[in-house]
Amino acid sequence: MSTTKAYAAASPAAALAPLQIERRAVGPHDVQIEIAYCGICHSDIHQVRDEWGGSKYPMVPGHEIVGRVTAVGAHVKGFKAGDLAGVGCMVDSCRACPSCQRNLEQFCEKGAAFTYNGTEMDRTTLTYGGYSDRVVVDEAFTLRISPKLDLAATAPLLCAGITTYSPLRHWKTKKGDKVGVVGLGGLGHMAVKLAAAMGAEVTMLSTSKSKEADARRLGAQHFGLTSDEATFKQLAGRFDLLIDTISAPHDYNKYLGLLRVEGVMVLLGVPPEPTPVAATSLIFGRRTLTGSLIGGIQETQEMLDFCAEHGIVSDIEIIPVQQVNQAYERMMKNDVRYRFVLDMKTL
Ligand code: NAP
Ligand code: ZN
Ligand code: ZN
Helix, strand or coil: CEEEEEEEECCCCCCCEEEEEEECCCCCCEEEEEEEEEECCHHHHHHHCCCCCCCCCCECCCCCEEEEEEEECCCCCCCCCCCEEEECCEEECCCCCHHHHCCCHHHCCCCCEECCCCECCCCCCECCCCCECEEEEEHHHCEECCCCCCHHHHHHHHCHHHHHHHHHHHCCCCCCCEEEEECCCHHHHHHHHHHHHCCCEEEEEECCHHHHHHHHHHCCCEEEECCCHHHHHHCCCCEEEEEECCCCCCCHHHHHCCEEEEEEEEECCCCCCCCCCCHHHHHCCCCEEEECCCCCHHHHHHHHHHHHHHCCCCCEEEEEHHHHHHHHHHHHCCCCCCEEEEEHHHC
């Protein structure tokens, strides 16, 4: 065991504050990473504040982790001290169930070990995330990071990147497809960049008129203001695929009306409360409403390699870890362009 500095929430109402945690000793298959940067995902806020229920405390959030390898176990083949490495939303899974066999560890039938607010596969050892200076992870759940990309701006790819890449690939996004991205935050801005890189004709659907110029710079060809009802008439029946990243409750039925016949709407945002869906929103036009959860480890590596090839990183604001609570408040006020990244040197 080794003692590690971290920032943690003690309860749903508490501000995040410094805490010493224990990390396990480096096992034969483990990689130890000195964390350089960790992105702040809206899921960190939902879980710290227990908006989804069942949160475990003390909670050290953070699943957009990049840094340098400082030690490896005797059986580790793919990493050595000094390498860049990343950790996303999972640190282990059963590796044997049908989902794990299909490289869909996020759907592990035994329940994957999520990077924080979960347990290791022993079901008792709490997992602690990346708002800390060091992490020990099995090599099988460690990602290779290209030195070609800016390291801090690469961190958000580990969640925002894979979460948007995976549905774009699953629904076979190709040149000319009309893709609508709903909500321009951390996930949304990655969805725009990735869909544009895949050749899609991207429309940004946002409540924030002030983000229009950014949306176009990120790769959107069109912008629809969703606080204006006329937008839903103008764009009715237009999209092959809608990627919905909104973190708060909203009316899915309105957005389903924007799909073409047999179009698909993928929910990525996880609002704390459910929203009713009318059967007619789906029946007319045989439309599909579905969801997607991050992505498997193999696909996460594929996404990182795709981003290295296309020069894609996140647009970030780097902050010292002591400003994490203010960053949460700013995200709740929709004041983020487009991902906060904690500089872990400041811990
Ligand atoms: P974020 O950076 O806070 O962005 C959310 C965006 O949603 C905002 O920028 C805003 O965009 C829009 N929005 C916020 N409140 C709204 C409201 N009341 N009505 C309409 N639009 C609103 O959050 P994020 O980190 O991208 O995460 C987004 C959601 O995805 C969260 O719920 C998070 O938990 C979830 N998530 C899911 C997965 C998965 O695997 N499925 C993975 C990661 C995160 P505009 O200003 O453009 O309207
Ligand atoms: Zn996340
Ligand atoms: Zn499994």
